[in-house]
Structures are given as structure tokens and as C-alpha cells.
Amino acid sequence: xxxxxxxxxxxxxxxxxYVRNVDEVxxxxxxxxxxxxxxxxxxxxxxxxxxxxxxxLISGIDRPSEGExxxxxxxxxxxxxxxxxxWRARHVGLIFQFFNLIPVLSARENVALPLLLTDLxxxxxxxxxxxxxxVVGLEERFDHFPRTLSGGEQQRVAIARxxxxxxxxxxxxEPTGDLDARNAExxxxxxxxxxxxxxxxxxxxxHDSRALRYVDEAHHLDKGVLLxxxxxxxxxxxxxxxxxxxxxxxxxxxxxx
Amino acid sequence: xxxxxxxxxxxxxxxxxxxxTGGAITLAVLLVCILLTMPAAMDRLLEDIASDVRxxxxxxAGLVYSMPGSFTRKVRNIDGVAAAVGMVWYGGAYEDGGKxxxxxxxxxxxxxxxxxxxxxxxxxxxxxxVRYRDGAIVGAQTMDKYGWKIGDRVTLKSTIWPVDLDFRIxxxxxxxxxxxxxxxxxxxxxxxxxxxxxxxxFVGTIWVRAADPSRVNSIMLAVEEMSRNSDAEAxxxxxxxxxxxxxxxxxxxxxxxxLVTGLVTLCIIFIAANTASMNVRERSGEIAVLKAIxxxxxxxxxxxxxxxxxLSTVAGAVxxxxxxxxxxxxxSLAGGDGSLGPLGGFIITAPVLVQGLxxxxxIGMLAGVVPSFGAARKPVAxxxxxxx
Numbered sequence: 195x196x197x198x199x200x201x202x203x204x205x206x207x208x209x210x211x212y213v214r215n216v217d218e219v220x221x222x223x224x225x226x227x228x229x230x231x232x233x234x235x236x237x238x239x240x241x242x243x244x245x246x247x248x249x250x251l252i253s254g255i256d257r258p259s260e261g262e263x264x265x266x267x268x269x270x271x272x273x274x275x276x277x278x279x280x281w282r283a284r285h286v287g288l289i290f291q292f293f294n295l296i297p298v299l300s301a302r303e304n305v306a307l308p309l310l311l312t313d314l315x316x317x318x319x320x321x322x323x324x325x326x327x328x329v330v331g332l333e334e335r336f337d338h339f340p341r342t343l344s345g346g347e348q349q350r351v352a353i354a355r356x357x358x359x360x361x362x363x364x365x366x367x368e369p370t371g372d373l374d375a376r377n378a379e380x381x382x383x384x385x386x387x388x389x390x391x392x393x394x395x396x397x398x399x400x401h402d403s404r405a406l407r408y409v410d411e412a413h414h415l416d417k418g419v420l421l422x423x424x425x426x427x428x429x430x431x432x433x434x435x436x437x438x439x440x441x442x443x444x445x446x447x448x449x450x451x
Numbered sequence: 452x453x454x455x456x457x458x459x460x461x462x463x464x465x466x467x468x469x470x471x472t473g474g475a476i477t478l479a480v481l482l483v484c485i486l487l488t489m490p491a492a493m494d495r496l497l498e499d500i501a502s503d504v505r506x507x508x509x510x511x512a513g514l515v516y517s518m519p520g521s522f523t524r525k526v527r528n529i530d531g532v533a534a535a536v537g538m539v540w541y542g543g544a545y546e547d548g549g550k551x552x553x554x555x556x557x558x559x560x561x562x563x564x565x566x567x568x569x570x571x572x573x574x575x576x577x578x579x580x581v582r583y584r585d586g587a588i589v590g591a592q593t594m595d596k597y598g599w600k601i602g603d604r605v606t607l608k609s610t611i612w613p614v615d616l617d618f619r620i621x622x623x624x625x626x627x628x629x630x631x632x633x634x635x636x637x638x639x640x641x642x643x644x645x646x647x648x649x650x651x652x653f654v655g656t657i658w659v660r661a662a663d664p665s666r667v668n669s670i671m672l673a674v675e676e677m678s679r680n681s682d683a684e685a686x687x688x689x690x691x692x693x694x695x696x697x698x699x700x701x702x703x704x705x706x707x708x709x710l711v712t713g714l715v716t717l718c719i720i721f722i723a724a725n726t727a728s729m730n731v732r733e734r735s736g737e738i739a740v741l742k743a744i745x746x747x748x749x750x751x752x753x754x755x756x757x758x759x760x761x762l763s764t765v766a767g768a769v770x771x772x773x774x775x776x777x778x779x780x781x782x783s784l785a786g787g788d789g790s791l792g793p794l795g796g797f798i799i800t801a802p803v804l805v806q807g808l809x810x811x812x813x814i815g816m817l818a819g820v821v822p823s824f825g826a827a828r829k830p831v832a833x834x835x836x837x838x839x
Contacts, residue, residue, distance in 0.1 A: 250835070256832035275748065286744075290740060290743075294736045296460070296737055311746065320452070
């Protein structure tokens with residue numbers, strides 16, 4: 195881990211600015227964050243708060259304008275585009291709101307896609323894809339094509355695709371955003387199981403207040419700034435109040451923070 | 452799951468679009484292959500019918516102008532000339548309506564065998580041609596077209612001479628591409644004397660056979676020198692040159708067709724490129740996700756380009772196959788029906804086949820490279836931002 199800490203993810207004074215038309219947009223301003231290994235973290239906040247931008251920086255999809263992102267001891271700024279792609283393939287599993295499975299491939303083939311980037315032979319790729327589908331509870335759906343699967347099942351296939359390479363880190367951008375309540379709960383359950391049973395570190399962007407019952411930490415962003423202390427507590431309370439839910443701890447659910 | 456499976460699966464994503472694009476490429480390659488055979492077919496035709504020792508002599512003013520009949524004898528005496536035969540256009544029509552449907556000439560029958568030793572005519576038939584004043588030797592194409600056989604009698608009505616003549620077919624030029632109808636010059640002269648009191652006394656074209664190819668140039672110079680400043684200055688050219696001039700307008704036509712073919716190919720490239728662009732646009736979400744989960748730019752580029760190249764190459768191979776089949780069909784038809792004659796010369800050679808396949812590969816590369824490159828180089832964060 196970086197600097198001897200036990201953080202799998204170490205975000206140091208990161209800012210992300212870009213120009214949209216003629217205006218400079220400050221998507222993130224001087225954000226620092228540490229996420230320990232085997233921790234399930236939610237990034238929450240209103241639209242445009244910078245949570246997806248932070249998720250992209252953590253997963254090596256985007257690069258910060260300033261600051262440094264270190265994941266599993268690897269400073270991402272030292273990698274060029276192709277090295278970053280290879281790094282993502284080995285260390286990061288990605289889950290999106292819209293599953294974007296390839297419609298002409300079966301569930302097993304979709305899950306096996308990331309394994310094309312490995313040296314595994316065809317039989318081993320197939321075996322691992324089937325194992326990943328069993329983990330997400332789709333052992334009966336190996337040969338089904340996406341159009342024959344429900345939204346929840348398609349998201350499970352996407353999760354299987356994210357874990358098939360056994361990555362250190364899983365990042366999920368609104369994974370329940372396109373699902374009904376029952377399927378959303380099931381997906382959150384599955385993500386928590388991945389953390390509990392397989393020790394995966396999971397960073398999830400969500401608007402869904404139900405997620406607070408599943409995560410170890412919730413971090414709140416607003417206007418590109420990571421909220422801390424009372425501000426963070428107020429944001430969490432507001433979120434829960436808006437959702438009509440019972441108060442939940444804003445950070446670690448085990449009460450350690 | 453393999454790379455090949457991924458490419459093929461994506462090709463099968465929109466079967467109708469794939470079929471239409473592939474069909475367009477198939478037709479383009481078929482067209483190009485057929486047209487690419489034309490110049491070679493013309494050359495082959497010339498090689499088949501043109502000798503390297505035969506020379507055509509005709510009036511410098513044009514083929515329709517005549518030369519004195521005595522000029523044939525003078526040419527025959529030029530050093531290096533093995534034989535020479537004079538002929539004159541008869542313009543005889545066999546069919547009702549006075550349409551001339553095959554070339555027919557009055558020719559000095561006794562010199563035919565010496566000037567055309569390479570023509571497939573039986574010796575006995577050549578002897579009969581000399582023996583019978585009303586004898587005619589006819590090319591296989593015309594014989595087969597009208598169902599004539601040796602011994603048949605036919606009548607031609609001349610469109611330019613005031614005499615109609617009856618002929619006895621005594622020989623066959625056994626070449627399915629030969630349309631000729633030759634009969635004795637003496638027969639025409641006698642008929643003219645009977646009708647008008649005098650023979651024509653001129654010749655249209657003289658065909659000369661040189662003793663060997665090295666003498667051809669000197670003979671041509673001598674012929675032209677011999678007629679210089681006369682009333683009918685003559686010009687000499689090799690048989691190949693003579694037929695090339697005949698086919699000259701056709702070659703221009705071929706050039707136009709090749710130009711059009713190039714434009715058609717360009718259109719097909721644009722169509723295929725448009726299809727590839729549509730594919731990339733429709734799959735931008737998937738492509739963005741593929742890049743996000745670790746597929747490098749070169750993989751995305753290779754995979755998208757591979758789809759277009761596989762489609763165009765398979766379609767091109769089908770086009771080449773159809774061209775082979777089409778040429779084979781023409782050959783078999785030409786073999787059975789002499790009227791198709793030169794069409795039998797359209798043979799898809801190995802170079803044409805390779806050019807067809809390379810063309811399809813070229814179409815795929817050119818059509819696929821821009822959209823594939825665009826999709827591959829787009830930053831992954833931007834690609835994801837566009838879809839989410």
C-alpha cells in the first residue's frame with residue numbers, strides 16, 4: 195500500500211477541471227480520500243456533484259488535472275493510455291447503470307470478454323466465466339442472450355463480467371439506477387456479498403439511499419467538494435429524510451469511524 | 452469466446468444490413484473482374500487471329516477505297532514475300548431485308564492456302580476451293596449460325612455489286628470465332644463480264660505473308676514506296692495493327708467502362724464506410740464499455756476494422772467466384788454457339804482473381820479505417836460521458 199498505509203485507494207488533493215464550450219468546469223476541487231482494502235464505499239451527492247468524475251479517476255478511466263490517484267500502490271499518472279487500459283483489465287471491475295452487454299453474445303460469452311485480454315486458454319476462459327455467473331446466481335442462464343434476460347439478470351451478468359478477472363477493485367456507477375426496488379436490493383446484496391465473501395473493495399456511485407444499509411462508508415460530494423464533518427452528516431440526514439428512511443450512520447456502518 | 456467469434460457475432464448483429472453491404476461489394480468485385488478481363492481478352496483475340504508474318508495492304512485514303520488489281524502481282528514480287536492474295540468486299544446479304552450479317556469477300560482462291568497456312572482448313576477443301584469456280588469457304592461461326600454444311604448451296608445478294616451469286620460451300624474454316632465467307636475472285640469477274648462486259652479490275656485489300664517475321668518491316672516499306680505518288684497510294688500494316696485499329700474504338704469504350712467501374716468502386720467504398728460508421732455509432736455504448744474494462748485502442752481498432760475487412764473479403768471472394776462462373780458460362784455458350792465468338796475469350800485469369808480479392812480487401816480497409824480509428828482514439832472518459 196502507498197506510504198505504508200492500508201488504503202487500497204489513495205486519492206491525494208485531486209482536482210479535475212475541463213473546458214465545456216468556453217467555460218471552465220471545476221468538476222472536482224482538491225479532493226482527498228482513502229479507501230481501505232475490502233471496504234464497500236458509496237459516493238453520494240446530487241447530480242453534477244463530481245461523484246462519477248471521482249469514480250472515473252479512481253478506476254483509471256480519466257486523469258486528474260491536479261493531484262495523484264494511487265490504487266494498490268500504483269500511481270496511475272505514471273501509466274500511458276494503453277498501460278492504463280491493461281491496468282484496468284487486471285485490477286478493476288466496472289459496473290455501469292446501463293449494462294451495455296453485447297446483444298449478439300450469450301451471457302457466458304459476455305462474461306468471458308475481459309478474459310480475452312489474458313493468456314488463459316479457451317476452456318479456462320469458459321470455466322471462469324461459468325464460475326462468475328454461478329457467483330451472481332445465473333447458473334441457469336449461461337447460454338441466454340441479453341434480450342431474453344430481465345434487467346436485474348442483465349445487471350448480474352455485468353457484475354459477473356466485472357468480477358471474472360478477479361480484480362482488486364470493483365467500481366460501480368449507479369448500478370441500481372435502472373432497476374426496480376426488488377432488483378436494486380438484490381444487486382446491493384450481491385455487491386455486499388462480494389465484499390464479505392471475496393474481500394473485494396467496492397466503490398459505488400449512487401443516488402439510492404437504500405445503499406446506506408449495505409455500505410461500510412458513505413462519502414458525500416457537493417459541487418466538486420468532498421464533504422466532511424457536520425456538512426457530511428447534514429447531507430446524509432437530508433438524503434435519508436428525502437427518502438423517508440430511518441437515520442443511518444454517514445460513515446462506517448460498524449461504527450469505527 | 453474468441454476474437455474471431457466476437458467479430459463474426461458482430462457481423463451477424465444486423466443481418467439485412469450485412470447482406471446488403473456484402474451484396475454491393477460482391478457486385479462491384481464481379482463487375483470489376485469481368486471488366487478487367489476485357490483488355491486481356493482483346494489481346495488474346497488479337498493473338499488468336501493475328502499472325503506476326505501477315506501484312507495488310509490497302510488504300511492510304513481508307514479501306515473503302517480500292518487499288519489497281521495489278522498491284523497484287525507487284526507486291527508478290529517484293530523480296531521476302533512468300534505469298535499475297537487480293538480480296539474485294541462483296542457485301543452479300545443472305546437474309547431477307549438486305550442486311551449483311553457476315554463479312555464476305557471475293558478472293559484469289561489459288562493463293563488462300565499460301566497466305567493463310569495457319570487457318571484450320573482441310574487441304575482437300577482448299578483444293579476444291581480452287582477447283583470449283585463457284586466454291587466458297589466459310590468460317591465455322593457463320594456455318595453454325597445458319598446450319599450450313601459442306602455441299603450446301605447458298606445465294607448471296609450483293610448490296611454493292613450488280614450481280615447476285617449462287618455458291619457451293621466446299622470448305623470450312625474450323626474456328627468457332629471465324630465469320631468469313633470467301634469465294635473465288637474469278638467467279639465475280641466472270642459474272643461482272645457477263646453483266647456489264649468487263650471485270651472490276653481492282654482490289655480492296657491485299658494480304659501478304661512474309662517469308663519470316665524479320666522481313667515484315669522491309670516489305671511494308673517496299674509496298675508503300677512502290678505505290679508512292681501513284682493514283683492509289685497504299686499503306687501497309689501488320690495484321691495485329693490492322694485489327695487493333697479495328698478494335699480501337701472498342702478499347703476507348705473499355706477505358707470508359709473501367710473509369711465508370713472505378714467510380715462504382717469508390718461509391719461502394721463510401722457505402723461500406725457509411726455502414727461501418729453506422730455500426731460504430733449504434734454500438735458506441737458497448738465500445739465505450741469495452742474500452743473501460745480494459746480493451747486497448749489497438750484491439751478496438753482491430754476488431755472494428757476486422758469486421759469490415761472480413762465482410763468485404765468474403766463478399767469479394769463471392770464476387771470473384773461469380774465472375775469465374777460467369778466467364779465459364781460465356782465460354783461454354785461460346786463453344787456451343789459461334790455467334791458469341793469473342794465472348795469465349797473472357798477468361799478470369801489468376802492475376803484478375805488476385806486483383807479482385809485485393810480490391811475487396813482494399814474496399815474493406817478503406818471503408819473501415821476511418822470509423823474504426825475514430826472509435827478507437829476517442830478517450831474512454833469522453834466515450835462513457837456521451838452514453839451515460
